[in-house]
Amino acid sequence: MTFEQLKPQVETIVLNSEKTVDKRLLNICELLEKHIAHYNWVGFYFRNGNKEELKLGPYVGAPTDHTIIPFGKGICGQVAVSNQNFVVPDVAAQDNYIACSITVKAEIVIPIFVNGENIGQIDIDSNTPDPFTEADERFLEFVCAQVAAIL
Structure with a gap:
């Protein structure tokens, strides 16, 4: 797809106000992981209150110890500090990478802005080396803008 x-x-998932925000976020994760072959782990992280840390939100994929x-x-x-998209074609080449699984080869992180x-x-995360293109970035920016509307 x-x-x-x-x-x-x-858009349909986001507009379904009969479901909680977390359930809608999980449904987005499920949709992306199911229909985009190189998306092997899809999840959301959010600022943890006023703390200088991120807390794991809804996700689909292998369990992770990285909840904070x-x-x-x-x-x-790094994205929490830079406010910029971060595309990593090869996680093994990144010094400041937190390994979630030995199968992960690449990662893309797109920030969500509210006001x-x-x-x-x-x-x-992707188990495919260097799979992310500018099209992935633009699509995920769209997803983040949709999600921002319900946060």
Whole structure:
């Protein structure tokens, strides 16, 4: 399924106010992991209150021990500080990478902004080397903008 085909499905999930926000976020994770072959772990991290750390939200994929990530640590922690997309074609080449699984080869993290503030991010791990393109970035920016509307 193409990114363009997935966009209306993301919108439908977001607009389903009968479900909790966490359930809608989980449904987005499930949708992306199921329909995009190189998305092997899909999850959300959010700022943990006023603390300088991220807390794991809904996700789909292998269990992770990384439920709390300090700002600046790992790819997610760096995005919390930089407010910039971070695409990692080869996680083995990253000094500040937190390994979740030995099968992960690449990662992409896109921040979520609410009223101009970085409040969280979508994090995607891939078992495929260098799979992420500019199309992935644009699509995930769209997903984050949709998610921001319900946060």
